[in-house]
Amino acid sequence: MAIDIAEIKRLRELTGVGMTDAKKALDDANGDFDEALAEMRKKGMTKAEKRGEREARAGVIGSYNHDNRIGVLVEINCETDFVARNEIFTNLVKDMTMQVAAGAPLYVSADNVPASDRDAATAEFTEKVKGEGKPENMIPQIVEGMLKKHFAEKCLMEQPFIKNPDQTVGDYVKEHIAKLGENIVVRRFSRMALGEVE
Amino acid sequence: MAIDIAEIKRLRELTGVGMTDAKKALDDANGDFDEALAEMRKKGMTKAEKRGEREARAGVIGSYNHDNRIGVLVEINCETDFVARNEIFTNLVKDMTMQVAAGAPLYVSADNVPASDRDAATAEFTEKVKGEGKPENMIPQIVEGMLKKHFAEKCLMEQPFIKNPDQTVGDYVKEHIAKLGENIVVRRFSRMALGEVE
Numbered sequence A, B: 001m002a003i004d005i006a007e008i009k010r011l012r013e014l015t016g017v018g019m020t021d022a023k024k025a026l027d028d029a030n031g032d033f034d035e036a037l038a039e040m041r042k043k044g045m046t047k048a049e050k051r052g053e054r055e056a057r058a059g060v061i062g063s064y065n066h067d068n069r070i071g072v073l074v075e076i077n078c079e080t081d082f083v084a085r086n087e088i089f090t091n092l093v094k095d096m097t098m099q100v101a102a103g104a105p106l107y108v109s110a111d112n113v114p115a116s117d118r119d120a121a122t123a124e125f126t127e128k129v130k131g132e133g134k135p136e137n138m139i140p141q142i143v144e145g146m147l148k149k150h151f152a153e154k155c156l157m158e159q160p161f162i163k164n165p166d167q168t169v170g171d172y173v174k175e176h177i178a179k180l181g182e183n184i185v186v187r188r189f190s191r192m193a194l195g196e197v198e
Helices: A005-015 A019-028 A032-043 A087-103 A115-131 A136-154 A169-182 B005-015 B020-030 B033-042 B087-103 B117-133 B138-154 B169-180
Strands: A058-066 A070-078 A166-167 A184-193 B060-067 B070-078 B164-168 B185-193
Touching: A005 A019, A005 A032, A005 A070, A019 A032, A032 B033, A058 B060, A058 B070, A070 A087, A070 B070, A070 B185, A087 A136, A087 A169, A087 A184, A115 B033, A184 B070, A184 B138, A184 B185, B005 B020, B005 B033, B020 B033, B060 B087, B070 B087, B087 B169, B087 B185, B164 B169
Parallel strands: none
Antiparallel strands: A058 A070, A070 A184, B060 B070, B070 B185
């Protein structure tokens, strides 16, 4: 049967095998991409086993400009150019630029908060709580709660998704990983508002 | 004579006087904006005297996206919304986004190079020159020359303007300050290329 060359290339990108092996796997699976991939994984022919560990190198730089007053750039990576061009993926990129514009996050996720920012926030909240005359032994717990709330608001992945506030942005991205069958990583973003103090 | 309300507002924004004074100045100058402004300056009615010292708070966040692979944001400030909406100004913003996309600068100007970056480059060039066996006493001068060249390439304002390489970007911006009669500041930019190592 005739196998779509694009499918062969995608399978090759995903598994790291040669064109011939990728074509054979698709032939054996009668052109069913998912079955071909599953078979290759079973036989240990793929170089990366877990989706979350596979490198996301392809992708899109998305941008959004609101009325010449707010600008946003986002880099979202996936594993293949095929997914990068997929409409579901490009819609995700668009949603992420809008989210960054509206939610004004400072970090992608809690892992990306620099120690210096965490220390500064801890000092600020501790001073505030002390000023309110809270009992000394309760202060660490109260501060911990304030830090958690503060960074949840400032981390893109923990923000409520603007189009569906019942869901976090992180969960919305995970949905797309399942939907598209590739690892997807929101790598970084940049946001500028006119005249803001940095 | 009838004075354009937009002109009154602009004169007011530029000088910091009230609407009445701004209108009177324009009336006295028969509606000639530049003459009105010059007269007010002569009389010491303006709060800021030198164009370069006046605060640039209005402006535009410009953005540019090249093929979903390179994204650029630029903040360019001017003094009034009137200039921010002027086509000459918006074209300047567009040119700056293209310049940043093509020239990949790291800093706006030499003043913005952090000491740590300068130190790292100095150490790198010194090691390189020493490795080439240059005479010890010539090393500082050679390194100085290399630093100058390096940062000229990495500073937006010192780069050759892509549309006219005989001119630096800084000179091109200065031309617009003269043309538009307001201080213009390229405040910051952000550039993202897909998959680049930061």
